[in-house]
Amino acid sequence: MKYAKTVAVVAGSVAALGAAAPAFAAGTPTAPRISLTTGVNELTSTAPQIPDQVVNPVVDAVGETAGAVHEDGTVSRTADAVTGVADAAGPLMGGLPLGG
Numbered sequence: 001m002k003y004a005k006t007v008a009v010v011a012g013s014v015a016a017l018g019a020a021a022p023a024f025a026a027g028t029p030t031a032p033r034i035s036l037t038t039g040v041n042e043l044t045s046t047a048p049q050i051p052d053q054v055v056n057p058v059v060d061a062v063g064e065t066a067g068a069v070h071e072d073g074t075v076s077r078t079a080d081a082v083t084g085v086a087d088a089a090g091p092l093m094g095g096l097p098l099g100g
Contacts, residue, residue, distance in 0.1 A: 069075060091098045 089097075
């Protein structure tokens with residue numbers, strides 16, 4: 001009987017201490033303060049650096065292709081064709097012809 005009382009007193013004391021003591025929890029992590037500039041800087045600092053010997057030929061090829069398309073007149077011919085089709089379709093409201 002003596003042991004049962006001792007266990008009860010110890011258990012009660014531990015329970016009382018647990019209820020009276022403040023809880024220590026991990027702090028809420030805060031979101032990193034990131035702006036567009038900080039994000040871009042972070043991405044560019046961690047991205048592998050591509051040497052100019054790889055980038056420059058690609059940029060040159062894209063520039064030459066854009067120049068060739070511009071000189072060829074492909075873009076302006078396509079724009080003229082689209083405009084002609086739109087004019088021939090007649091007046092529309094919400095994609096439906098206005099009967100007129």
